[in-house]
């Protein structure tokens with residue numbers, strides 16, 4: 001059984017019977033145990049949103065979490081939530097776009113927990129009010145958005161991979177976006193470009209480090225209910241999004257975290273260089 005960590009983290013359990021049946025009519029029986037026992041995960045942007053949700057879920061499955069964020073209060077809150085629920089977490093503060101900060105945060109995390117097995121490159125910014133069409137972009141804006149969403153992954157992997165190698169392998173999970181898969185009339189060109197480049201970086205890392213038993217995959221979420229979207233989600237826009245998504249709703253952060261858990265765990269042991277779209281069917285239309 002997995003330990004229960006966090007208010008919304010469910011416990012794993014054996015399921016038998018139910019409506020789903022295997023071909024021969026035998027009851028489906030799935031033994032679910034903790035997916036990440038003994039693992040240490042470095043999660044960027046773990047102070048809020050999907051990063052916090054993944055921290056709670058990974059901890060429920062036995063991982064110890066290095067909570068990396070630029071927001072000290074948010075990071076501490078995530079750590080407290082995990083500790084209250086019996087998980088182990090350590091906050092490291094810094095800007096993921098700055099190499100020296102990332103180097104220090106990774107070193108501190110390894111010092112706290114002795115190893116590193118999972119790098120979850122989740123931190124990102126979506127400034128819909130400032131990041132629009134190339135026609136409106138200025139250099140400072142472009143550089144900052146691309147640094148946080150793309151360059152951060154370079155620093156985390158540069159300084160994290162030596163520890164994954166030392167551990168005999170590991171899993172890197174990058175967070176892209178459906179914005180990288182299609183063009184939209186409401187443009188966010190710096191964000192879109194950064195997320196698009198992450199697809200190429202994901203494949204390059206997957207191929208370079210496969211021989212080290214290090215896998216690297218990317219998740220493309222559709223729209224997810226997090227503090228990132230909150231300032232922009234008017235009732236009218238929410239309705240518009242819901243109407244455009246075949247499953248008829250915006251995702252809960254848990255629905256992305258559970259895919260990240262799968263990619264972090266040995267259940268996805270033959271997956272590397274893959275793109276996993278989690279968008280309620282939006283880009284399948």
Ligand SMILES: NC(=O)c1ccc[n+]([C@@H]2O[C@H](COP(=O)([O-])OP(=O)(O)OC[C@H]3O[C@@H](n4cnc5c(N)ncnc54)[C@H](O)[C@@H]3O)[C@@H](O)[C@H]2O)c1
Pocket residue numbers: 044045046047048049050051068069070071074094095096097121122123124125126148175176177178220221222223224225226227228229
């Ligand atoms: N929410 C969505 O609809 C959506 C859709 C597709 C992709 N994504 C991607 O998912 C990821 C998580 O998004 P979210 O919605 O949970 O975001 P969020 O804004 O709710 O949380 C992001 C976290 O990252 C931290 N952060 C921001 N800049 C940082 C920096 N420079 N250094 C360190 N930490 C920093 C923030 O403090 C915050 O805790 C992002 O990469 C985002 O682009 C989000």
